[in-house]
Amino acid sequence: xxxxxxxxxxxxxxxxxxxxxxxxxxxxxxxxxxxxxxxxxxxxxxxxxxxxxxxxxxxxxxxxxxxxxxxxxxxxxxxxxxxxxxxxxxxxxxxxxxxxxxxxxxxxxxxxxxxxxxxxxxxxxxxxxxxxxxxxxxxxxxxxxxxxxxxxxxxxxxxxxxxxxxxxxxxxxxxxxxxxxxxxxxxxxxxxxxxxxxxxxxxxxxxxxxxxxxxxxxxxxxxxxxxxxxxxxxxxxxxxxxxxxxxxxxxxxxxxxxxxxxxxxxxxxxxxxxxxxxxxxxxxxxxxxxxxxxxxxxxxxxxxxxxxxxxxxxxxxxxxxxxxxxxxxxxxxxxxxxxxxxxxxxxxxxxxxxxxxxx
Amino acid sequence: xxxxxxxxxxxxxxxxxxxxxxxxxxxxxxxxxxxxxxxxxxxxxxxxxxxxxxxxxxxxxxxxxxxxxxxxxxxxxxxxxxxxxxxxxxxxxxxxxxxxxxxxxxxxxxxxxxxxxxxxxxxxxxxxxxxxxxxxxxxxxxxxxxxxxxxxxxxxxxxxxxxxxxxxxxxxxxxxxxxxxxxxxxxxxxxxxxxxxxxxxxxxxxxxxxxxxxxxxxxxxxxxxxxxxxxxxxxxxxxxxxxxxxxxxxxxxxxxxxxxxxxxxxxxxxxxxxxxxxxxxxxxxxxxxxxxxxxxxxxxxxxxxxxxxxxx
Numbered sequence: 203x204x205x206x207x208x209x210x211x212x213x214x215x216x217x218x219x220x221x222x223x224x225x226x227x228x229x230x231x232x233x234x235x236x237x238x239x240x241x242x243x244x245x246x247x248x249x250x251x252x253x254x255x256x257x258x259x260x261x262x263x264x265x266x267x268x269x270x271x272x273x274x275x276x277x278x279x280x281x282x283x284x285x286x287x288x289x290x291x292x293x294x295x296x297x298x299x300x301x302x303x304x305x306x307x308x309x310x311x312x313x314x315x316x317x318x319x320x321x322x323x324x325x326x327x328x329x330x331x332x333x334x335x336x337x338x339x340x341x342x343x344x345x346x347x348x349x350x351x352x353x354x355x356x357x358x359x360x361x362x363x364x365x366x367x368x369x370x371x372x373x374x375x376x377x378x379x380x381x382x383x384x385x386x387x388x389x390x391x392x393x394x395x396x397x398x399x400x401x402x403x404x405x406x407x408x409x410x411x412x413x414x415x416x417x418x419x420x421x422x423x424x425x426x427x428x429x430x431x432x433x434x435x436x437x438x439x440x441x442x443x444x445x446x447x448x449x450x451x452x453x454x455x456x457x458x459x460x461x462x463x464x465x466x467x468x469x470x471x472x473x474x475x476x477x478x479x480x481x482x483x484x485x486x487x488x489x490x491x492x493x494x495x496x497x498x499x500x501x502x503x504x505x506x507x508x509x510x511x512x513x514x515x516x517x518x519x520x521x522x523x524x525x526x527x528x529x530x531x532x533x534x535x536x537x538x539x540x541x542x543x544x545x546x547x548x549x550x551x552x553x554x555x556x557x558x559x560x561x
Numbered sequence: 562x563x564x565x566x567x568x569x570x571x572x573x574x575x576x577x578x579x580x581x582x583x584x585x586x587x588x589x590x591x592x593x594x595x596x597x598x599x600x601x602x603x604x605x606x607x608x609x610x611x612x613x614x615x616x617x618x619x620x621x622x623x624x625x626x627x628x629x630x631x632x633x634x635x636x637x638x639x640x641x642x643x644x645x646x647x648x649x650x651x652x653x654x655x656x657x658x659x660x661x662x663x664x665x666x667x668x669x670x671x672x673x674x675x676x677x678x679x680x681x682x683x684x685x686x687x688x689x690x691x692x693x694x695x696x697x698x699x700x701x702x703x704x705x706x707x708x709x710x711x712x713x714x715x716x717x718x719x720x721x722x723x724x725x726x727x728x729x730x731x732x733x734x735x736x737x738x739x740x741x742x743x744x745x746x747x748x749x750x751x752x753x754x755x756x757x758x759x760x761x762x763x764x765x766x767x768x769x770x771x772x773x774x775x776x777x778x779x780x781x782x783x784x785x786x787x788x789x790x791x792x793x794x795x796x797x798x799x800x801x802x803x804x805x806x807x808x809x810x811x812x813x814x815x816x817x818x819x820x821x822x823x824x825x826x827x828x829x830x831x832x833x834x835x836x837x838x839x840x841x842x843x844x845x846x847x848x849x850x851x852x853x854x855x856x857x858x859x860x861x862x863x864x865x866x867x868x869x870x871x872x873x
Contacts, residue, residue: 225584274602279616546615546801549647550772553711553742554677555670555704557612557643561605561627561636 241268242300242337246311246324247276248289250347254313254322260293261314261325267299270324291345293324300337307333311345322348604630605637617644635664639671646678654678669699673708680712688712703733707742714746722746737767744776753780757789764796771800775807782814790814805831809842816845821853 251273260268271292278288291311295303308329313322324345335341602610608623624641642657658675661668676691692712695705710725726743733739744759757780763773778793794811801807808831815824828849832842 277607277610277614277616277619279614285616285619547772547775547804550741550770551745552646552677552681553708553738554643554646554674557609557640558636558670559609561631561634 241294241296242303243271244293244295244305244335244337245340246291246293246345247340248291248311248313248345248347249286251289251291251345252313252322252348254291254324258321259323260295261323262299262303262328265299267303268293268295288344290340291324295337305335305341306331307335307342309335309341310343311341313345313348315348603627608637608640612640612644615647617648620644633660633664635661635668635671638664639668639674642671642674642678646674646681651678651682655682667698669695669702669705672698673705676708677711680715685712685716701732703729703736703739706732707736707739710746711742714742714749719746719750735766737763737765737770737773739763740766741770741773741776744773744780748776748780753783756780757784760793769800771797771804771807774800775810778810778814782810785817787814787817791818803834805834805839805842808834809845812845812849816849816852819856821849821856825849825853 254270254273256270256273258270259266260270271294273289273291276288276290278286280286293311303326305326306329308331310327310329312325312327314325315322604623604627608620608627611617611620611623621641621644624637624644627637638657638661642654642661645651645653645657655675655678658671658678661671662675665671672691672695676688676695679685679688679691689709689712692705692709696709699705706725706729710722710729713719713722713725723746726739726746729736729739730743740759740763744756744763747753747756747759757777760773760777760780763770764777767773774793774797778790778797781787781790781793791811791814794807794814798804798807798811808827812824812827812831815821815827825846828842828846832839832846835842
């Protein structure tokens with residue numbers, strides 16, 4: 203009986219060893235063996251892949267056409283010397299789709315959440331370019347990371363908080379007697395700033411007027427700036443008139459009712475009888491003006507951004523003032539990419555043999 | 562239920578339990594070995610990546626940490642030698658190449674690089690000895706002979722260098738490395754036609770070498786073939802867009818072709834890329850603007866004074 207038991211234990215042990223060995227063997231074979239998937243391979247560079255998985259599906263027009271082949275990190279040194287790590291994602295478009303899925307050069311790859319419980323997936327938004335990315339090549343455009351729900355919630359929370367603070371500030375402002383004066387001064391300062399800008403541009407115009415036939419783009423920019431300034435001046439003048447009417451010229455406005463004064467006068471006339479209504483209408487007025495100020499400030503910011511960019515282009519290539527040119531023509535502007543800290547030509551000339559890829 | 566039946570059941574359950582345990586172990590092993598996960602780069606591979614981006618300090622850091630983890634080997638010692646060589650630290654480069662030779666004394670690449678490093682240090686005899694050793698080891702390859710030719714070229718013995726280049730060409734004609742350096746010899750010898758051909762042959766076998774395209778462009782410029790010069794400069798700029806010298810060369814060729822507007826753009830690009838204010842670029846621009854004005858004037862439509870003449 204005891205002999206039979208020990209024999210049974212031996213068989214059991216052997217069986218266990220065989221199973222363990224085969225499991226380890228299978229694991230190792232699976233690691234070493236290539237996936238065996240045939241198809242067209244491409245690579246995409248991402249700044250952030252948002253936890254994209256190794257075998258995540260590749261989707262085109264809602265259809266799974268391939269899968270992620272590999273994900274590897276790529277060290278990058280920027281022109282300013284800053285170091286960062288980007289991620290290269292290799293994808294395989296399966297053989298069945300390789301002929302139909304042609305990828306234009308302006309296509310964008312996005313990492314999307316596959317669902318509430320599913321992993322992430324790589325979605326290819328195909329572009330319209332005539333040039334195509336060939337198998338084995340890397341997408342010219344960088345991939346876009348997924349939008350995190352946490353970011354959206356955080357953004358919404360932040361906006362709500364800012365809104366609350368804004369409302370509180372407006373309420374405080376309404377309690378302050380000097381608020382109309384403040385707005386008045388701000389708008390006057392802004393108007394004078396815009397006038398100066400307009401004047402400056404007018405002074406620049408003769409210089410631009412002398413330019414050759416290829417200066418159309420710069421002239422167009424100037425026209426746009428003029429239009430921007432004149433529109434905003436009008437908006438500010440309107441705002442100023444409303445404010446002045448509301449704050450300091452109540453009596454005059456009341457007297458002008460019969461001469462077709464603006465709607466604002468009618469409102470003020472009615473609120474003169476009722477202090478509560480006056481406070482309500484003033485509140486509306488301040489809110490309206492706040493919006494106008496915001497729009498005006500945004501426009502001014504855009505205008506100054508355009509001017510700064512234009513100034514940078516001129517600084518980079520003063521010949522633009524004479525010959526003009528398109529934004530893509532200047533190869534030195536907005537150049538990105540790593541700058542090697544060694545002289546590559548010197549290395550090529552040295553005749554040294556290349557690096558080894560394995561130890 | 563009798564005792565016999567219970568014992569029988571217990572015997573049957575034991576393998577099932579063992580199987581479950583084994584399966585758990587298998588999953589654990591699979592998880593530990595990273596089966597199905599994203600493969601991570603080793604320190605060595607990271608070092609190689611940094612070398613590709615010419616970030617040698619980081620590459621050196623990675624290779625040293627690789628040595629700490631896995632010990633020294635041919636590849637890591639050789640790559641450290643390459644990093645120090647490119648950084649211009651020849652003493653360190655020699656030290657690491659010699660270490661690499663301890664792991665494989667017959668490695669041709671290491672012998673050639675060590676020889677060229679000795680040459681940089683002015684140790685001519687040691688250099689030639691290592692290069693000849695490489696030529697003995699790699700009997701079918703051209704590169705050790707090219708390295709010996711480079712040795713003679715740099716020590717001023719151009720005829721001897723030419724002999725070695727020719728022998729290298731008979732060994733392995735399809736070598737970009739060979740034709741590029743043969744081009745430099747022809748150019749040094751003022752034979753620009755041969756040099757341009759050699760450089761262009763080099764680009765046929767290695768299209769990633771901007772120096773070969775630049776060499777071809779330089780020679781075509783000397784041969785007054787401006788169009789080919791511009792074409793080759795453009796190829797070189799495509800491969801190495803951060804080198805101001807290429808833009809200046811292209812601008813010179815474009816000026817000769819009468820393409821003043823494009824030449825101006827290249828010169829301003831060169832100015833933007835220069836780390837210092839380059840007087841050569843400014844001089845060229847000053848010379849170019851009057852030509853550009855003249856060309857623009859010539860392009861203007863003629864003034865219609867015929868009508869006035871008829872009317873009067």
